[in-house]
Amino acid sequence: MKRKLAVLCMLSLTAVTVLSGCGGSKTNQDTAKDGKTKIRFASWDVAEDVDRQQELVDKFNLAHDDIEVTLEAYGQDFDTKISAGMGSGDTPDVMYMWNYPSYYQGLEPLGSFIEKEGESYKANFYDTLWNYNSMDGQIYGIPIGFTTHTLFYNKDLFQEAGISEPTNDWTWDDLQQAAKTISEKTSAKGFAFPMKPDPYDFEMYLWSNGAAYCDKEGNLEGNINSKESEEVFQMFQDMEKEGYAVATEKSGTDEFRSGAVAMYVYGAWSINSLKEDGLNYGVVAIPAFANAGKDSVSILSSSGISISKDSKNKEAAWEFVKFWTNEESNKARIGLELPVLSSVVESEKIMDQPEYAPFYLMLEQSTGYTSASFIIKEWSELSEKLSLSFEEVFNPSSLQSVPDVLNSAAQK
Amino acid sequence: MKQKKFIRNATPYFFITPWIIGFLVFTIGPLILSLGMSFFDWPLTSDPVFKGFGNYTEMFTKDTQFWKSLTISLKYAAIFVPLNMAIALFLAMLITQPVNGVKIYRTIFYIPAVISGVAVSIIWGWILNGDYGVLNYLLSLLGITGPRWLVDPAWALFAVILASAFGVGTMMLIFYTDIKNIPIDLYEASSLDGASPAKQFFCITLPIITPTILFNLITSVISSFQQVTLVMLLTGGGPLKSTYFYGLYTYNNAFKHHKLGYASANAWVMFIIILILTALIFKSSSTWVFYETEAKNGKKKKGGKK
């Protein structure tokens, strides 16, 4: 018996040594038989969008004799796949990226590559976007798309209630008035917001009212539970309590699409579905807080394209990144993403399109803010805790007192 | 002669060789590596740092979510396992009834187990939505205000159980196959003796399928502790973390917070808990599971064999 156990232990030990040794030294299959450099490119897009991306990739492959890019698409499970890849030392060479605080240690800093391209390359991108693709002053991704949040409204419901449509100058008081009227005069609710908002997104309301989750050192106390911050949470909770706003289980998109609510705040992600539905909707800037004395601010959800630290062919990867971020590709992806190059926005007259322009207006209004996710080291865990706190405020079966929740959140 | 003896001794090992090879090649390495990982701080994107029992002490002393998630999973297992088994056995009995058209019912009962988990969770999400869901709409037609299934913490666990009971078909099929294997003459003999269907169930069917009951018990305890996909897609662990199952907790630690070492420690604690539960069930099984191979000894006579 004992001998058998010993053999078993030996075997497993060998297995472990072999395995742990392989983490660093992967099998090298980067150059195929035809001498082409293979580049793996991972995207999070779904279904038909992937086909459009594939066309672009094919175009790149045709133009390059020495590089072959393969597209991999993982949809919602993108993060799981990338995490598994990074953990096993087998990350795709090039990948879409948004969550830099979590991943930047596995990514290649791009500063030197960008420098080589000259100043005009960098200057063509909207400046604010760089902050969202950097970590500790280093650029880890080239912007490929972004969205700010805006107020979506259902024109038909406004007409039915007989009130005038929202404008870019609205304050929350205007929104509340309209929401009340709509809830009374139509079968729909006036406004919807998520009962479990993503803390990353929600900070924009605090910014709009002159507050933030934390200061530059990452202290929550005195910031997340400041008077201005409380006002924001209290306003949302009151709207829900008074019955003309509904706290939705998900983002609120489904409710808005089905005409069950007249207004909600969201990114550009839903535009394609709304168009497909043929919904009669409009987009304006997020309302401002009347007492804050400034324009409303939006969070930026930015997507970039990054190179893996482990990539064996960084030059070839950069070649592809350049292609993916050039004007032509930006144009080709309109509809998938909002273009990030000011030259493309101009040449395609994006600002003349009423469903896109407000997103750029919000972008302009939102310079100079740093999301707590870039300040606080353990953001991912804190975010989970904050998310629970926010839900305690907004979940209709709890609706806890705002000061209590925020004061205890400040201690986390 | 000696050779013959060797062959006889080696025969059982010959039969289990495939598994042993598979275990040594595919399983043991990753298993031990994950145990090793649990003593490291490994943020996935950079190199692991050794921290001894740090992950374990943190889990037991500092991490309140660990205890909460453990309680939720225990509660879920305590409700779900017996309930699911009772339903599965009941359905298995139902589809063995010799009535016309039972074959169609059998297929219908099995359909939900065939549907992919992603679609199941989307459908249940629609059905159970509090304000705009189908179920509450139907209830409102009857004049009932349905609960906010996925919003009210008091109902959410129940909603998850309701949705997971949808997949009962697998277990039902296992019971069914076993019941179908019981020789008919046992029943015929006992009905000549005038035994009622209920008596037949308790004296013939139940004792004979105890090995399968043991199987279903153990595997469903394991799977209820590992439940991730459904809660992740249906409730996301909410509302107010009331369905933040242990499996989801481990998964999020690994892939959301990138604390792979910590997640490994979570997993190994869960392993120990399941192992103890399994060992207890096995210990107790000698009193209630009847194997034909052991029945020879005479003392465990089956009801049907008199």
Next chain:
Amino acid sequence: MKMSMKSKVIIYTLLTAVAVYFLAPFIYMFFTAFKTEAEAIAYPPRLFPSKWLFENFKNAWQSQPFGTYLKNSIIITVMTTAGQIISCSLVAYGFARFEFKGKNLLFMILLSTMMIPWDVTMIPQYMEFNLFGWINTLKPLIVPAWFGSAYYIFLMRQFLMGVPKDFEEAARIDGANAFQIYWKIFMPILKPSLILVGVLNMITVWNDYLGPLIFLHDRSKYTLALGLATFKGIHSTRIIPMLCITIIMIIPPIIIFIIAQKYIVEGTSGSIK
């Protein structure tokens, strides 16, 4: 066995009630697949589509290379099922019908392998397969099945434990060796449970998407389940194509199940008597 009218009524009532619970979500899903996306989320919900969009299915199938996915799914499913049936019955037979040194320990180890969640062994496994050069091939999804999985071995063992001892004793007197006994006597008796293992494995593999997600890279290697899962994006889900593919995907397992049912039932009159 004759059944009274009363018990028949009870049985049919029960059968129908359960069928409604199981079918209702499925039927709702089925009709929704023909709607537009806007109609699918409309409130109040309606069961029937206002216009039957049969082209939804065609569009869904063409939105990704599902033909290729189907081929891969079939390869994996067939290959693993064959492997599981052969090796699990061998191993289970070893555990159920013999006494040998270390049996209990080995069996406990076998059971333990089910208890560690895949989340944490996945990355070490990935490293191992990467070392073998198997990443981005179907091998990691097929080869391990040929060495048996604990779940099915345990299941088969439980069935085998239920077979009376006299069986192999009689055969042994006739001079049959262990393998002959396994092959000639036990395989026929076990046919229903072998088929059960086959059906269960088929459905698990058919629907598994985490394995393919982690071990495959190229779309040319994807399986149906993985293609289905990628309709769910981070910010939006393509509900309608997802439902269409789901419906298409359950047809093969249902057919297999209907065929398998016959053999499972045949076990009743089988040789066990």
